[in-house]
Amino acid sequence: MSFNLQESFNKMNEGDVLLAYKGSITTELITNVLEVIESKLDDINTVSAVKKKVYNVLVESLQNLFHHIDDIPDEIQEEFDARFGVLVISKEPDGYRISTGNFIRTSKVQQLKEKIDKINTLTREELKDMYKFVLNHQKLSAKGGGGLGLIDIAKKTGNKMEYEFHNYNEEFYFFHLDVFISELKN
Amino acid sequence: MDPIIIEGTPKTPSVKFDSKQGLIEIKGRSIPENSIEFYKPLVDWLEQYAAEPAQKTNVNINLEYFNTSSSKCILDIFKKLEAIYKAKNEVIVNWHYEEDDEDMLEAGEDYESIIRIPFKMIEVED
DSSP, X not given: OOOXXXXXXXXXXXXXXXXXXXXXXXXXXXXXXXXXXXXXXXXXXXXXXXHHHHHHHHHHHHHHHHHHOOOOOGGGTTTXXXXXXXXXXXXXXXXXXXXXXXXXXXXXXXXXXXXXXXXHHOOHHHHHHHHHHHHHHOOOOTTSOOSOHHHHHHHXXXXXXXXXXXXXXXXXXXXXXXXXXXXXXX | OOOEEEOOOSSSOEEEEETTTTEEEEEEEEOOSOHHHHHHHHHHHHHHHTTSOOSEEEEEEEEXXXXXXXXXXXXXXXXXXXXXXXXXOEXXXXXXXXXXXXXXXXXHHHHHHHSOSOEEEEEEOO
């Protein structure tokens, strides 16, 4: 096995971590994480506009996880919870980083990679147009996902999304996504 | 028509739909994982209301946060209101945003450019 999940999680945990979690991504977990982060952002006196951005982007990141998590590989089912995902929120000198990770089926990797690459090339205006187009033309999935999460994250942060796909086995990759919310922006 | 009155929760907004007053109000946070469950009854109510709307419908949207799942449902709400407006009834959307929340102002402008009803942008203090 070339990819070590624990090692990857440890690496995500470097820096000033506000919250780190690995386990099942459920509705209750999302509610709890949002509550904890909101009060931590208040404690460290985050500027209201930045706080709102962090909160918004966190909501989309968590709900992306929630809607898109695949089953996990058979051989680690005893080791990990169903709907397994990882989440680390950390404070950096010039902003906040939200890192998420989840298993994804190999068949979906290419499409997701292309989607992120495409979004990363778009200007603010193009993102705005794409957001409006998808909002107006794409139906919500039965699970309530709208295909807007990544576009919204890119639009709100103004930063490029960073990602890695780690090959786990033939069937699965581990997908790691990093988004950054800058603190100083005019 | 019976009004809809729903208390807010940490993930869903408070709602007041009153046909007699011509009042449509959504306030607070709208960040549920599955927004259809929450919004479907509201859209259905508006469908009925559209058959016999008040002379003037005042729409107050005052959201602190909403997620992308909700954004589609909110568009569905606006589309119902647009139909009422197109049938020559008065409809005004008061879109509230906190003074430093440019994203929320922009979200209002996005809807305004998709939906053909008059929007009034209202800045509120934090």
